[in-house]
Amino acid sequence: MTSLSFSLLPGSLLRLHEALVCLAKFSDTVSIEAEPEFLRLSALNSSKTAYSAFAFDSYAFFENYDLSADRNAGRSRSRGEKFSCQVYLKALLSVFKGRTGGRDKDTAVERCEFEVHEGLDETECRLVIKMICGLGVIRSYKLTYESTAIQHAIFDRSTAINEWSIEPKFLKEITDHFSPSAEQLDIYSENTKVIFTSFTAKITHGKEVLKQPVHTSVAIDKADFEQFMANDGVHVAISLKDFRAVIAHAETARIMITALYTRPCRPLQLAYDFEGIRTEFTLMTTGDPGPEDVPTSSRPVPQLSARQTPAPAPTSQASNSANSASSRQMPPPRVRPIRPLTGTASRPEPVEPSTQATAPPTSSLKFDSLFVPADDDRQWDVAEDDEAEAEAEDMLGWDASADLDNPDSLGPRLRDSEPSFGNQMDISHQDAMGIPPTQRMSQVCQRHVAGSSPLTHCSFMGLDFLTEDRFDQLPHLDLRAKGMRHTNPIKTQDPKTQLVAQPAPTPTASNPVSGRGTGPHTPLILPCASIPGPQFPCSPQPKATTLRSSNRARTCSLPTATCFTPCK
Amino acid sequence: MRFRTEVVNTATFTKLIASLSSLSKLCWMRLESNTIRFTIIPDQGTQVWAQLPVESIFEETDYTLESNTGVINLEVPLPSLHRALRSAAAAKWVQLRLTQKAKVPLLALTIRAKSRVKQGNSLGTTSTVNDAQGEAFGAAPGDGEEGAGLLNTARERETFITQEIPVKVLHESAVEGLHEPRCRDPDVHIVLPDLFQLKSISERFTKLAADSSPKAAAAAATMTSSNNLMDQPLDAVSSSGSGTRPSGVSPKLELSANMHGSLRLSIATDALKISSVWSDLVNPALDPSQLSQTQIEQLPSERMRALGGDDEAGWAKVRIDGRDWARVLSVGRMNPKVVACFIHETALVLYVYLPGSFNEDESCLTYYINSYLT
Numbered sequence: 055m056t057s058l059s060f061s062l063l064p065g066s067l068l069r070l071h072e073a074l075v076c077l078a079k080f081s082d083t084v085s086i087e088a089e090p091e092f093l094r095l096s097a098l099n100s101s102k103t104a105y106s107a108f109a110f111d112s113y114a115f116f117e118n119y120d121l122s123a124d125r126n127a128g129r130s131r132s133r134g135e136k137f138s139c140q141v142y143l144k145a146l147l148s149v150f151k152g153r154t155g156g157r158d159k160d161t162a163v164e165r166c167e168f169e170v171h172e173g174l175d176e177t178e179c180r181l182v183i184k185m186i187c188g189l190g191v192i193r194s195y196k197l198t199y200e201s202t203a204i205q206h207a208i209f210d211r212s213t214a215i216n217e218w219s220i221e222p223k224f225l226k227e228i229t230d231h232f233s234p235s236a237e238q239l240d241i242y243s244e245n246t247k248v249i250f251t252s253f254t255a256k257i258t259h260g261k262e263v264l265k266q267p268v269h270t271s272v273a274i275d276k277a278d279f280e281q282f283m284a285n286d287g288v289h290v291a292i293s294l295k296d297f298r299a300v301i302a303h304a305e306t307a308r309i310m311i312t313a314l315y316t317r318p319c320r321p322l323q324l325a326y327d328f329e330g331i332r333t334e335f336t337l338m339t340t341g342d343p344g345p346e347d348v349p350t351s352s353r354p355v356p357q358l359s360a361r362q363t364p365a366p367a368p369t370s371q372a373s374n375s376a377n378s379a380s381s382r383q384m385p386p387p388r389v390r391p392i393r394p395l396t397g398t399a400s401r402p403e404p405v406e407p408s409t410q411a412t413a414p415p416t417s418s419l420k421f422d423s424l425f426v427p428a429d430d431d432r433q434w435d436v437a438e439d440d441e442a443e444a445e446a447e448d449m450l451g452w453d454a455s456a457d458l459d460n461p462d463s464l465g466p467r468l469r470d471s472e473p474s475f476g477n478q479m480d481i482s483h484q485d486a487m488g489i490p491p492t493q494r495m496s497q498v499c500q501r502h503v504a505g506s507s508p509l510t511h512c513s514f515m516g517l518d519f520l521t522e523d524r525f526d527q528l529p530h531l532d533l534r535a536k537g538m539r540h541t542n543p544i545k546t547q548d549p550k551t552q553l554v555a556q557p558a559p560t561p562t563a564s565n566p567v568s569g570r571g572t573g574p575h576t577p578l579i580l581p582c583a584s585i586p587g588p589q590f591p592c593s594p595q596p597k598a599t600t601l602r603s604s605n606r607a608r609t610c611s612l613p614t615a616t617c618f619t620p621c622k
Numbered sequence: 623m624r625f626r627t628e629v630v631n632t633a634t635f636t637k638l639i640a641s642l643s644s645l646s647k648l649c650w651m652r653l654e655s656n657t658i659r660f661t662i663i664p665d666q667g668t669q670v671w672a673q674l675p676v677e678s679i680f681e682e683t684d685y686t687l688e689s690n691t692g693v694i695n696l697e698v699p700l701p702s703l704h705r706a707l708r709s710a711a712a713a714k715w716v717q718l719r720l721t722q723k724a725k726v727p728l729l730a731l732t733i734r735a736k737s738r739v740k741q742g743n744s745l746g747t748t749s750t751v752n753d754a755q756g757e758a759f760g761a762a763p764g765d766g767e768e769g770a771g772l773l774n775t776a777r778e779r780e781t782f783i784t785q786e787i788p789v790k791v792l793h794e795s796a797v798e799g800l801h802e803p804r805c806r807d808p809d810v811h812i813v814l815p816d817l818f819q820l821k822s823i824s825e826r827f828t829k830l831a832a833d834s835s836p837k838a839a840a841a842a843a844t845m846t847s848s849n850n851l852m853d854q855p856l857d858a859v860s861s862s863g864s865g866t867r868p869s870g871v872s873p874k875l876e877l878s879a880n881m882h883g884s885l886r887l888s889i890a891t892d893a894l895k896i897s898s899v900w901s902d903l904v905n906p907a908l909d910p911s912q913l914s915q916t917q918i919e920q921l922p923s924e925r926m927r928a929l930g931g932d933d934e935a936g937w938a939k940v941r942i943d944g945r946d947w948a949r950v951l952s953v954g955r956m957n958p959k960v961v962a963c964f965i966h967e968t969a970l971v972l973y974v975y976l977p978g979s980f981n982e983d984e985s986c987l988t989y990y991i992n993s994y995l996t
């Protein structure tokens with residue numbers, strides 16, 4: 055049993071409160087994870103389109119932080135102690151009620167102690183919070199908690215090709231112009247301007263026309279940004295409510311917000327670090343579902359790639375990247391310099407088509423958007439190989455930090471899957487997902503690369519499957535519809551090169567259509583096999599083999615840092 | 623059909639729309655070559671017929687209006703327009719134009735706002751000053767307390783805001799049947815006192831009447847209209863909580879005036895009877911150029927004038943809804959001159975003349991308020 059206790063001074067307590075207030079805008083419950091280095095609070099909204107996480111550094115933020123394993127010390131030491139649970143946010147917030155008032159100076163909180171009572175000998179497992187106030191007043195709260203597998207959104211920063219940083223007050227200024235009822239926010243840049251547009255995808259008829267929400271767009275100079283490295287014409291749309299929640303919190307911290315994203319229908323991450331707190335908000339972006347919902351088309355595969363890259367381009371790109379990946383293993387050129395791997399040692403893997411394919415073509419109304427003309431012909435373009443790879447970059451996946459309750463169970467899984475490179479695994483995987491074995495070899499191989507210890511939240515292969523298993527119980531539709539993928543990308547160095555190579559050129563192509571919001575929230579992709587083999591610019595097989603070996607070799611050396619834990 | 627103009631008098635426009643939007647959600651906006659008309663015809667309550675010369679809010683030289691009939695009739699959602707205009711508060715340049723997106727006609731309001739940003743070396747010192755301050759600051763470079771280096775990094779930010787308000791284009795046939803109410807000549811015309819004062823007193827009276835005896839009021843409501851029978855339990859519930867009642871049984875203010883400069887505002891319930899009287903107000907003279915002397919002499923207002931100031935018969939009286947009246951008086955934010963025309967026991971017509979450099983005769987808001995019987 056792990057025991058956790060920590061204490062906070064008033065300043066930190068205020069920050070904690072602010073974080074909880076912010077989290078409350080995303081979900082009813084907060085997930086608490088304690089690790090030796092940090093305490094993380096995270097929340098995933100019910101539609102699974104927005105994830106927010108605050109990681110508080112155990113040394114810098116807390117006055118006192120103690121996480122220890124009473125038993126099995128040896129094992130835990132090596133694996134890292136860990137405690138996680140979920141708490142109802144309203145209950146937790148009520149603890150702070152009246153605390154911030156400062157009306158009673160005498161009985162102001164001087165110290166706050168959190169303690170988890172968990173153990174076999176405990177009659178009640180509770181999260182105990184003690185507010186030690188002046189004049190010897192102590193307020194104690196006992197909250198129930200729930201042990202659950204905690205899901206994290208996965209965001210690979212290193213593949214994000216668009217990045218900007220700005221002070222939150224500018225963003226606040228922008229959102230102030232928006233109607234309170236506006237639901238979505240589209241962001242794109244054009245020449246020297248960055249344009250934020252609020253809109254609500256709502257169908258109205260006749261008289262209702264006048265009740266349609268006002269569309270507001272605000273254009274600000276790129277110079278207002280601390281840095282702006284995003285491709286022009288790339289529209290990403292996120293929920294305005296989430297965006298406001300982030301800004302509101304960032305304003306309290308007065309810290310520069312950094313946004314990272316690749317392209318529509320991929321997650322966008324807003325992040326900032328301050329005072330020993332690392333915050334990350336991963337928001338699913340929508341692109342534009344044109345009038346004809348792409349998922350319903352028989353060959354949706356091309357959609358994303360077609361939008362992202364002009365039709366002729368992908369072939370060469372794909373093969374180039376494949377070459378570079380397989381033969382040279384050199385990082386291909388990027389549009390912008392490779393950023394330091396901010397905590398992300400590995401990257402998602404282009405395997406997703408199979409899982410995507412399982413998702414029925416649902417798209418929620420909410421994501422209807424305005425930015426793609428009805429006559430977007432390009433989505434009918436032929437699928438290109440790079441589609442699959444491009445597909446995989448920085449998708450929002452899940453990382454059920456699976457080692458909580460039964461870490462050992464994971465080991466075997468991992469090892470089981472490792473030997474089964476190639477088709478075998480592929481099939482098994484796809485069986486699980488209930489679709490025909492139509493995955494490409496290259497993808498499969500890459501997928502098997504990373505056997506990592508569950509300790510790292512990295513969604514390496516074992517975890518990958520584990521989460522998928524878990525997710526089988528969840529309504530697939532739901533996840534799909536909201537555009538989140540629950541598959542965990544696997545990261546290897548090789549795929550990195552591929553992945554990076556492809557996304558980079560595509561947005562710069564500045565295809566008028568490509569920039570627009572793309573299609574339904576989730577790219578619903580048919581199995582690759584639906585595309586005749588020859589269409590792939592590079593033969594999957596050779597690539598697969600080369601990759602496999604390299605990948606495997608690399609596996610051991612991959613840092614097991616919690617690359618995919620958003621806050622680490 | 624084209625309409626495009628620059629809004630030069632944003633403040634007036636915003637205030638006008640704000641005043642109108644308190645009365646109704648929808649407004650008929652009629653754009654003509656020289657004038658703009660705003661008309662509100664709610665199902666119940668006060669009608670507003672406003673007419674402004676183009677130059678009072680728009681840039682005359684940049685006023686483009688093209689249409690088969692020479693006019694454009696729009697149905698505009700006032701709250702949206704009002705909200706959109708609030709973005710223009712500190713704007714340098716505002717343009718209004720009619721456009722369409724996906725077959726939905728829109729009034730697009732494009733706003734260019736400027737502000738000055740000082741960019742210090744560290745993030746913490748970065749700050750924005752608003753435009754006015756920014757200019758003042760910029761006007762005196764070098765002698766400020768700021769270092770020259772800091773001034774050099776000061777930068778003008780420019781923000782473009784586009785607000786797209788969905789509107790409905792009305793065909794001429796849809797509006798040709800609409801015309802201003804016709805009333806007989808007023809019995810009394812008088813310039814109203816300061817609207818803010820009038821408004822606060824009116825609201826106070828209304829609140830007192832509403833609070834004084836909900837039961838009596840409910841009983842009164844029963845007598846007034848049998849339709850309200852069903853609502854009574856509801857009324858009781860709502861009034862028990864806040865002391866206010868649904869607008870259906872809102873207290874009626876009694877407003878009366880004579881031709882000797884007096885205005886009386888009163889309210890009476892079973893429990894109380896209060897009134898305020900203003901005196902020494904102006905009864906404006908009618909324009910002799912439009913009416914001959916004999917015509918003027920035959921007007922009811924002249925007959926009322928003939929009666930003495932202390933004669934009760936010389937008072938013209940109307941009964942109006944307290945809440946509606948408060949909404950009407952919200953036009954006071956434009957600081958206008960208001961002439962109230964009383965038609966005894968029939969209606970109250972307010973002529974609201976906007977202040978400003980433009981010709982006051984042409985910019986007039988006319989409010990038609992029906993008098994209640996009880």
